[in-house]
Amino acid sequence: MGHGLSCSRDGDEHDFFRAAQAGDVDALDALLAADPALARRATIYDRLTALHVAAANGCLPAVDMLLARAVRPDVVDRRKRTPLMLAATHGHIDCALALLRAGANILMFDSVNARTCLHHAAYYGHADCLRAILAAARTTPVADSWGFVRFVNVRDEHGATPLHVAARQGRPECVHLLLESGAIVSAPTGSYGFPGSTALHLAARGGSLECVRELLAWGADRVHRDSAGRIAYSVAMKRGHGACAALLNPAAAEPMVWPSPLKFIGELGADARALLEAALAEANREREKKILKGTKYSDTSSPALTDAGAGDDGDEVDDQEDEEVCSICFEQACSIEVEDCGHRMCAACTLALCCHSKPNPATLTLQPPACPFCRSCISRLVVADSKAKAVAVPGAGDETEAEEKPASPRLSRRRSRRSREGSSSFKGLSSAMGSLSSKIGRGSGRLAGDGDGAFLDKLEHDLP
Ligand SMILES: [Zn+2]
Numbered sequence: 001m002g003h004g005l006s007c008s009r010d011g012d013e014h015d016f017f018r019a020a021q022a023g024d025v026d027a028l029d030a031l032l033a034a035d036p037a038l039a040r041r042a043t044i045y046d047r048l049t050a051l052h053v054a055a056a057n058g059c060l061p062a063v064d065m066l067l068a069r070a071v072r073p074d075v076v077d078r079r080k081r082t083p084l085m086l087a088a089t090h091g092h093i094d095c096a097l098a099l100l101r102a103g104a105n106i107l108m109f110d111s112v113n114a115r116t117c118l119h120h121a122a123y124y125g126h127a128d129c130l131r132a133i134l135a136a137a138r139t140t141p142v143a144d145s146w147g148f149v150r151f152v153n154v155r156d157e158h159g160a161t162p163l164h165v166a167a168r169q170g171r172p173e174c175v176h177l178l179l180e181s182g183a184i185v186s187a188p189t190g191s192y193g194f195p196g197s198t199a200l201h202l203a204a205r206g207g208s209l210e211c212v213r214e215l216l217a218w219g220a221d222r223v224h225r226d227s228a229g230r231i232a233y234s235v236a237m238k239r240g241h242g243a244c245a246a247l248l249n250p251a252a253a254e255p256m257v258w259p260s261p262l263k264f265i266g267e268l269g270a271d272a273r274a275l276l277e278a279a280l281a282e283a284n285r286e287r288e289k290k291i292l293k294g295t296k297y298s299d300t301s302s303p304a305l306t307d308a309g310a311g312d313d314g315d316e317v318d319d320q321e322d323e324e325v326c327s328i329c330f331e332q333a334c335s336i337e338v339e340d341c342g343h344r345m346c347a348a349c350t351l352a353l354c355c356h357s358k359p360n361p362a363t364l365t366l367q368p369p370a371c372p373f374c375r376s377c378i379s380r381l382v383v384a385d386s387k388a389k390a391v392a393v394p395g396a397g398d399e400t401e402a403e404e405k406p407a408s409p410r411l412s413r414r415r416s417r418r419s420r421e422g423s424s425s426f427k428g429l430s431s432a433m434g435s436l437s438s439k440i441g442r443g444s445g446r447l448a449g450d451g452d453g454a455f456l457d458k459l460e461h462d463l464p
């Protein structure tokens, strides 16, 4: 064995790391009772502590037990990785949450590429871990000392942000979460990927159509050039990713862009946001169909994230017949309400209204749109469903008024079904996200030869 410094290690220590690896809490407990110092020991070569081993293997009871014995959550191994980084790498959300609750520092950098736990979660596509770390970043001292948005855009030693690595590895759900949290869509890397690449270049290189879609919908610039003067389109062409290239072609129709500069868009409730995001995905899917029509990629349907609602085709249950039809398009049900005046319209029309004007490129500000019915300035949008609204805004005074508005056209059964593609899309979206993350979650930890198998081998090698 190469790292043969192990002769002096005693049998108890060997048993201790074995127990941490196997999640044998009883054995851990007995060994720690006999020798409490074991909790802080590390393996000889990789300097992994039992907390690292338990976090990497997803053994929550062992993680809890070690933390309860005052093991520091931020202990580092030989490569300066924290247990939280290992939990994020392997997608063990419960262990990650336990470590975060114990005060794990999210702003530690490993010595491999100077990456943080946020990079690791994004790289391996563990959106649940990414979400938990982002939530912690909003409340921990990081938000005060660094600022939340700066943390979201933290760079590794090659200039790669979590968004860059997620785009390169084809992790659309992580790309989405990061963009939503303030990741700068057009930031170029340093030397990561090809010098000066943006996330769009990296998604084009990786051939992830879903990441390309996400980035375009957040305003990624198709004509941004990397240091070699290439736009993302040429990168996709060179790599043979034809469908990506078709969307990235600057000559193709412009995608609809999420109106993030609008203040009230940043303040949307989760349900209203999901409706508008689904409307955006739907609008862009239509555009995509036109672009790909007649090419060999025309069948490239989006399997998950942006395809929410498509799975509803077989769902014929009609339990809501009396939805109010949108008086702008007379197509879909009113799902969004302008809270200020109580006027309602469908998500697609609301979105079209918000995306109507382009942001001022210098200031990135948008003029807030006016309500198309009364011309009052929109400052807050909510879901039009009166039940949902009663929960979301208890005691809002205009509710009875809204319900007693002059009779609006009522939807036919068919219409009502069609329209609920919007309202059910939140469920569709989250279930699609769920299956996506579990799909990604399974295998992805193994990508860098650091998967469970390799991990165990290493440990085996490392132990006496
Ligand atoms: Zn409409």
Ligand SMILES: [Zn+2]
Binding pocket: 338, 341, 342, 343, 371, 372, 373, 374, 375, 376
């Ligand atoms: Zn109005």
